Amino acid sequence: MQVSDLTFRLKLLLMGFISPIFVLVGLTLSAPYWLRSSETYQKSDIAVLEVSNTLPSKKILKTIVTLSERSDFKKLILVIREDKTQNFLYSPGERESKIKDHLSSLGMSPSLVSSLIIPTSKMGDTDEASKNLLKIAVSDNLGGILLLAREYETKRILGTYRKTLASLPIKVTAYGFPSEISGSNWFLSEDGVREITGEFVRYLYSYIRGIL
Numbered sequence: 043m044q045v046s047d048l049t050f051r052l053k054l055l056l057m058g059f060i061s062p063i064f065v066l067v068g069l070t071l072s073a074p075y076w077l078r079s080s081e082t083y084q085k086s087d088i089a090v091l092e093v094s095n096t097l098p099s100k101k102i103l104k105t106i107v108t109l110s111e112r113s114d115f116k117k118l119i120l121v122i123r124e125d126k127t128q129n130f131l132y133s134p135g136e137r138e139s140k141i142k143d144h145l146s147s148l149g150m151s152p153s154l155v156s157s158l159i160i161p162t163s164k165m166g167d168t169d170e171a172s173k174n175l176l177k178i179a180v181s182d183n184l185g186g187i188l189l190l191a192r193e194y195e196t197k198r199i200l201g202t203y204r205k206t207l208a209s210l211p212i213k214v215t216a217y218g219f220p221s222e223i224s225g226s227n228w229f230l231s232e233d234g235v236r237e238i239t240g241e242f243v244r245y246l247y248s249y250i251r252g253i254l
Contacts (some may be wrong), residue, residue: 089110123159190219223238
C-alpha cells in the first residue's frame with residue numbers, strides 16, 4: 043500500500059471519529075438556543091405550572107401573582123406528580139397546600155388555584171400532564187392555555203402540549219421564568235451544567251420518543 047493511500051485512509055478514519063465529536067460539542071454548547079422559546083405568550087383561560095419535588099421559588103410565585111393581576115390567565119392549575127415511592131419530602135397535597143399559602147400571602151385568591159395529580163409515566167411527566175389537560179380542555183371548552191415553565195424548559199413543554207392538543211382549536215403559549223444561568227457561559231458553573239445538560243437530554247429524549 044502506498045503511503046499516500048495510507049494517509050488518505052487515516053484521514054478518513056480520523057474525520058469519521060472527530061466530526062461527530064465536533065457536532066456533539068457544538069450542539070451542546072448551543073443548547074440554550076435550542077431550549078428557549080422566542081414566542082410571545084398570550085392571555086389564556088388557564089395557566090399550567092408543573093410542580094416538581096422542589097417547590098417553586100418565591101420569585102416564581104411572585105411572577106405568577108403578577109400575571110394573574112394583569113388578567114393574563116383566569117385560573118391556575120398545578121400539575122403535581124404522584125409519589126408512589128414516598129421518597130419525596132412533601133406529598134402532593136402538602137405541595138399544593140404550601141403553594142396556595144404562598145400565593146395567598148402574595149395576594150392571589152386560593153379559589154383561583156386547583157391541582158391535577160398525575161401518575162408516574164415512562165413517557166415523562168409532561169406528556170402525561172398534557173394528556174390530562176386534553177380532557178379538561180374538552181370538558182371546559184378552553185380557548186387558550188398558558189404554560190408556566192423555567193426558561194430552558196419552555197420549548198420542550200410547549201412542543202409536548204401542542205402536539206397532544208393539536209386536534210383541538212386551542213391556542214397554547216408559554217411564559218418562561220428568566221433563568222439566572224447565562225446562555226453564553228453556562229458551562230462555567232456546576233449549576234449551569236446541571237440545568238442545561240439535564241434539560242437538553244430531556245429534550246432530545248422527548249424528540250427521539252416522538253413526544254415532541
